[in-house]
Amino acid sequence: NVSIGSEATEDQVKKALCRVFAVSWSEECSKAYSVLHLRELSLVAAASSTKLHDLRDLINQMIMEAVLVIQDNTPTQDAPPPADLESSSNILGCWRGTRYHSYREFSSKITVVPSTQLSILKYLMDCYDRVAVEEKNAPKRTSIPPLSDALSVARSQCVHYTCLVLQGAFSQQAGSQIGYSTLIPFLLSRNLPRSFLSELVHTTHEDRGTFMKIFSPVIQYLSRYTATLGLNADTYRDPLTVMTELCSIKASGNTRPICNLMVEQPNWLPAPVSEACGMEMEKLTLLGPFLGLSVFAEDDAKVVDEYFSAHHMSQDNAWTICKSLMGILEEVRQHCYHILHNLLVNAFTREPTLTFIATVLERNNKRAQIQFDERLLCGDGFMLNLMSVLQKLSEKIDLHKIDIYYPFHYENRVSLVGKSRMRFTEQEVEEWQKEISQKPKSEVKFSTECFFLTLHCHHLAILPVTRKYQRRLRAIRDLHKLISDMEAAEPQWKNLPSAARSREQLKRWKSQYQRLQKSKMCADAGVLDKDMLVRCLSFYSRTADLLMRIADPVNRCSVVPLPTEIPDYYSALPEFYLEDMADFILFVMPLGIVEPEHKLMLRLLLVMLCSQNYLRNPYLTAKLVEVLFVLQPSIQPKTEQVNLELLMSDVAVDNLVPSLMKFYTDVETTGASNEFYDKFTIRYHISIIFKTMWTMPSHQLMYMREAQSGRQFVRFVNMLMNDTTFLLDESLDCLKRIHEIQELMDNAAKWNALTKEQQQSKTLQLSSDERQCRNYLTLATETVEMFHYLTTKIVEPFLVPELVDRLTAMLNFNLHQLCGPKCKSLKVKTPEKYGWEPKKLLNVLTDIYLHLDCETFAQAIANDERSYRKELFDNAIEYPLMDTLMMDPVILPSGQVMERAIITRHLLNSQTDPFNRQPLREDQLVPATDLKRKIDDWLAEKRK
Structure with missing residues (x-):
């Protein structure tokens, strides 16, 4: 042995290589140490003439002869391993006629077919691992030549021979014939040597032919394999992890070779082949199976079978399973994010990846429709996964760097064709786009494209799903x-x-x-x-910030009402940028999700509600009202603090009361076919908001100011009166019909005398009346209550000539219904089922009489009693519509004569001439002085 750190001798280098490649030139040694005996190379060793500068040749000879030995002795399906092989050993790691054994195991989740290629690859990877063992055992000696050079060459040659094996150099059975690349079992079993995959990519990526031949089958198989999997088992993790790792491998120049290869695949973005072009993006593209992993039953029935097959399951157990699936989904989305992020940061693949995302949105744009054929479009799971990826990509985008003209840019990737706009009509949009197309265009940045693609993806993902x-x-x-x-x-x-x-x-x-x-x-x-819903809130919050910058570039909506001059690029924006926010809040609020992200969104919605000239569609304004409605403590107690902060903001205190009153009257006519019934729902929402605001002194003061300001409050009270009259009439009529049918059912003789068909008809009628009664009473109760609390502080506007007579007539009529001789016809079983509280209603009505107690009101009550005396009328001065005496006659442009109070009240409802439906304003009324003189003379004569 030489001292640690000293230079290795030639003999030591050769012995180290023998250990690395598990070979011996001695048959006795090969049996003793379970290594491969290389007969041919033993002759070279005996000659002892090999010099260190010939090491590359020596290593090549070692590998080649070892590979040939393995090739001749590999067990296959036709030639099984020896019978005396231990049952516990790894079959695919042993070769007949040798004592060599590989302990590189494969995952039990993978079915591996024995093959020569597989055996050789196992051997080469074992050798690659043993290089690291040598370096670990003698770190200093292996860090200096000649041993460092020898080990470096050994590692490199293992990779080069792997390339040859993967190209089918040592077997007639190519990977494509067994259905997948021989590299796949190693990748999915996660048993490749450390840094082996990265070095394999580095070694091959510059030779495009070799690189494609090795890695195209790999990424294609991973995609196909994932398409067969679901979230019902954890097998999805392996291909996702492998694809993520492959995409992250960098080569020279910071390029990602696998990413480059992916966008060159024929199924990266194939042309549509059927009318189901949306679904094809999920089923036929390379990335589709990864993004398509889903928990929805419509996407993958295996999830239902695995987790929810029990007929009866407690809510706690179901929610525990749901949370587990949420964690799995988050893992899937994290992998998908890394895959797409690598594709986007890689310069060569950024454009194809953006095109892929834009094409997904374009081919699935019908998902924005209320009804669509799900068979033709991507599944909900796919769209939510893509949305989650885009959310993460957009998190750090600086809003100041976003080009707000991008949706109208000639190179934009998002289509706004057919979308309703904030203010502009289709023709106005076309004219404006022609105008701005003449101006020089700035280069579109990635941050701008990514942000708007994310916004449109929300429109096609989370909103249709909810x-x-x-x-x-x-x-x-x-x-x-x-x-x-x-x-x-x-x-x-x-x-x-x-x-x-x-x-x-x-x-x-x-x-x-x-x-x-x-x-x-x-x-x-x-x-x-x-977690996903909060990310949506966060993104919509940033969108709200951007919209406020667009709507009011100077003050960013800090001053309300907004400027009367509306920016054209705001007017041309699609409505759904704002409407989607409102819809999403309406979905998450009942779930009790209250986050700081709400504040900017709610501020934007409040600003637009107080600047209704910025919205052309009354139903969009109604949607904003509905958002404010669901915030009320009586509807959602968890949002009480959020609601308080919003209503007590300066914008709300200064503007909300007059804005809601104006909309209450404006919604009388929306232009839609069902406007008559829509207005009741909208006004119900406003009444609930008003009830909360009335308890706040600052808002109560605004009510009083509005009452003093004149015409708008009078119009508001007029609409309030119209609604009360209609809703109470309908409610009481329904109660009478319910009473009649219930009495009939209680009379067994009469009920049994009816045929089965008649009984069924009556039962269905009862069900319909009960449903309508509940609805009408809910609306009527709130409307009457609004009358009640308003009249506690505000009186004069209710006593103007054009209103007071109708008000007293309405009150008198309903009082007569509740206390008159026919009041028993309103008695029904289980009145609480319909929200019917006659005593409470009676108390409210009598309170209103007391609130308005004055001589003018008393006179109006008396007027109501006299209004049906036909003898008071003279044919010559007969009022054409109401058949009552005129005290202040006016001439209409059509030539007709009417009482000023009556036509003024009519104009509160509709700005038209009642005789010819032409437009009519109050200032067009001309006093009929001659007729008034005759009336006064006639009255004076009668009073004598």
Whole structure:
């Protein structure tokens, strides 16, 4: 032995190489130490003429002869290993006629076919490992020539011979014939020597032919193999980890050779071959299987079978499984992020990768529709995985570096065709885009593209998924009600001829209910993941910040109302940039997820609600109102603090009351076919917000200021009165019909006298009336309560001539309904089922009388009693619509004459002439002085 650190002798170098390659030139030594006996090379050793400068040749000879020995003695499927081989040994590591054994095990999850290539690769990797053992045993001696040179050559030659093996140099059975590259078992078993894979890439990447021949089969197999896997077992981890590692390997010039190879594959971005071009991105592309790993039952039924096969499962157990699946999904997304991140930081592959992402979004743009054919588009799991990757890529983007004109750039990767805009019509967008196309374009930066691709991916991923999730919940509730109702009604149908059909229907419903419940549990894991939802909130918060910069470049929306001059590039933005935020908040708020990320989003929504001229679509404004509605403590107690901070902000205190009042009246006409019923839901939301705001002194003061300001508050009260009248009328009518049917059912003789069809018809009518009654009473109660608390502090606006008579008529009528001779027709069973509290309503109505107690109000009540006296009217001065005496007649542009208070009230509802529907303003009314003189003279004569 030589001292540590001294230079190794030639004999020591040769012995070290023999240990590395597990060979011996002596047959006795080979048997004693279980190494390969190299007969041919023993002659060279006997000559002892090999010099150190011939080491490369010596190593090549060693490897070549060892490989040939292995080739001749490898057990295969046709030639099994010796019978005396120990059962515990690794079959694929032994060769007949030798004592050499490899302990390189393969994963039990992989089925490995014995082959010459496999045996040779195991040997070469063992040798590569033994080089490291030599270096570890003698660190100083192996760090200086000649031993350092010898070991370096040995390591290099192991890799070079591996390249030859992988190209089929030592076997007629190529990798493609057994279905995969021989490298695959080593990669999936994670048993490659340290740094071996990296050195294999470095050695081959400059020879494109060799590199493609070795690694194309590898990445193709990993993709195909992953497509067969699911999250029902942990086998998905191996190909994901391998692909991540391959993508991260760098070569000279900071390039990533595997990434370069991936975008050159024919299935990187294949042309569509069917109408299912969206689904093809998941099923036919190289990256599709990795991004397609999913927990959703529609994407992979194996997840349901593995985790939720039990018919009955407690909520705690189901949630535990869901959290486990969430952790698995996070691991998958982390790997996908690293794969795509490597592709994007690699200069050569950045453009193809961005094109791939943009193409996924383009071919799946129909996911933004309320209804779409899921068979033609990527699955929910794929889209959420891609969204999560893009979220991580966008986390550190500086908003100041984003080009806000990018959505209108001629090279943009996101299509806005057919999208509704914040303010512009389609024609205005086209004209403006032509105008800006004349200006010089700046170069599009990666940060800009990445941000807008992420924004559009949210539009096609999380929003459709949450809508589908909510539809599923409604379907489960509806189906549960159907089952309960049918089971409760069984005594009525069990003896009918159709009983068998009813039982079969019940069985089908129960089976469908079970399937829906299982798919819902899978969806819980995919949709209710708090980490993912918080990342969405974070991204939308940054989007809100950007939109505020765009809408108000000078003050960033710190001054409200916003400037009257609206920036064109804001007007041209798609509505969904704002609407998606509102929809997402509406989804997460009921889940009790309250994060700091909410603040910027909620501020933006509040600013837009207080600057309604910045939005063209009234239903988008209504969506913002709904967000504010779900924040109210009576709806969501967990958001009380968030709501308080928002309502007490300067923007809300100074602007929210007048803005909501204006929208309350404006929503009377939306332009939609169902506007009449939509307005009640919107106004209900506003009434709940108003109820909270009325308890805050600063907002109460704003109500009073608005009441003093004049016309807008009068219009608001007019709409409030219209709604109260309609809703109470409908509610009371429903209660009367419910009372009648319940009385009929209680009378056994009359009920049994009806045919089965008539009974069924009455039952369905009752169900419909009960549903409508609940809805109308909910809306009516809130509207009447608003009247109640407003009149405690505000009186004068309710007493203006154009309102006071209708108000008293409405109050008197409903008081008569509740206390008159027919009040018993409003008595129903279980009134609380409908929210029917007649005593409370009566108290509220009588309070309103007291709140408005004054001579003017008393006179209006008296007017109501006299209004039906037809003898007071003179044919010559008859009011054409109401048939009442006019006290202040005015002439309309159409030539018709009307009472000023009546036409003014009409104009509060609709700015049109009631006779010809032409536009009409209050300042166009002309006093009918001659007619008024005649009326005054007639009244004076009658009073005598």
